[in-house]
Amino acid sequence: MSAAPFEQVEKEVNPHFEDFLFDWNQKFQLLVGGYGSSKSYHVALKIILKLVEEKRTALVVREVYETIRESCFSLFEEIIEEMELADKIKMVVSPMQIRFPNGSKIIFKGMDKPTKLKSINNVSLIWLEECSEIKYAGFKELIGRLRHPTLPLHMILSTNPVDEGNWTYSHFFIKNKGQSDEVLFLDDEDLYKERTIVVGDTYYHHSTADDNLFLPESYVQELENTKVYDLDLYRVAREGRFGVSGTKVLPKFESMPHDEVMKQINAIRKPIYKAGMDFGFEESHNALLRMAVDDKEKILYIYWEYYSNHKDDPEIFDDLKEFARTKERIKGDSVEPKTIYYLKKKGLNITGAYKPKGSRLQNTKKVKRFHKIICSDKCKNTIRELKSLTYKKDKQGNTIYDEFNIDPHTFSAIWYGLDDYEVVDLKDHKQTYKAIQSLGL
Structure with a gap:
């Protein structure tokens, strides 16, 4: 895999994510998947490859800023070290930033501190990690922050599918499901079958633990075990399907x-x-x-x-x-x-x-x-x-x-x-x- 202007770097990836890594044809890219599917890993890798190729400012967002250091930031650090690029790409701890030799940079923000978003300029790429935890108003606010005079704009959203009441479902799949004013963008059942689908300006990607060839078998077995004691968690965590994650009020x-x-x-x-x-x-x-x-x-x-x-x-x-x-x-x-x-x-x-x-x-x-x-x-x-x-x-x-x-x-x-x-x-x-x-x- 090429990483110009750096020397060529070999990086092994999960086959189900190969096309995703280099596909930048759509403005929105939504990755929905079960636990341990490696979707977050491949989003981080995709962003690194893009920022190595061309000068961009990328924004990485989670709902709570304090959760970023042990999740997204450490994931970028892990990949950069695996690619032996730590001597070229600089990790800044406070405030959290990643700086590239060509002027590209990654900045990290939390939606719990919205005033700090106002000073951000020329962001052409945004990653919303665990986007289902971010409020819908925050998502729309971030779309407004995505602007650049010349570069194509991209927003990547990754999440474990929660329940159909979440805005990620109503915005990208079916709005007002079961009502007279139902609006269908994409039937999620079609995504589970096809695995990747493009609808308009949105690229959809579905993954499960089976797509992560580097996952220990013991972890997969733990996911399988949820089928015995919690079918709703099994549907979300193992199958990567929208369902109920939490205690049902009316199980009967x-x-x-x-x-x-x-x-x-x-x-x-x-x-x-x-x-x-x-x-x-x-x-x-x-x-x-x-x-x-x-x-x-x-x-x-x-x-x-x-x-x-x-x-x-x-x-x-x-x-x-x-x-x-x-x-x-x-x-x-x-x-x-x-x-x-x-x-x-x-x-x-x-x-x-x-x-x-x-x-x-x-x-x-x-x-x-x-x-x-x-x-x-x-x-x-x-x-x-x-x-x-x-x-x-x-x-x-x-x-x-x-x-x-x-x-x-x-x-x-x-x-x-x-x-x-x-x-x-x-x-x-x-x-x-x-x-x-x-x-x-």
């Missing part, structure tokens, strides 16, 4: 064909019908769900949904006129009393749900007590929000049990609809039995 949630769902509901001896509604306008959404409860088997069925935003109260009522005719009881979000009052005045049988302090956590626990949650495949938004819903974590990595990776409007609708219903599980039965014993009954 599943979808079925609509006809099968209705068949099961009709077979319930005494189904309990419920309807709940969450309100939204700008960023959030209106979500109304029709549900049926099998109280004996402790199964929650979701068989109809209404999902919209940017609609005022009259428009919402116009969409829900049938509820004025059927007089079905709806429990709505009590923080919107004006909307509830308007819909009630127009003929809907709607009241506000009880929302005491701590109700988010209690409502979440209530829904989790169902033995199964079965959703009609016609409820696309409900499936999209709840199938991959995970808990948020704090800075110390502790799970926050009343906060989630997205704002799940359909989950709120379930809470409100079940406002006056309680799922009694085995633990509750034990408490009741103890109470009866204490009374001597």
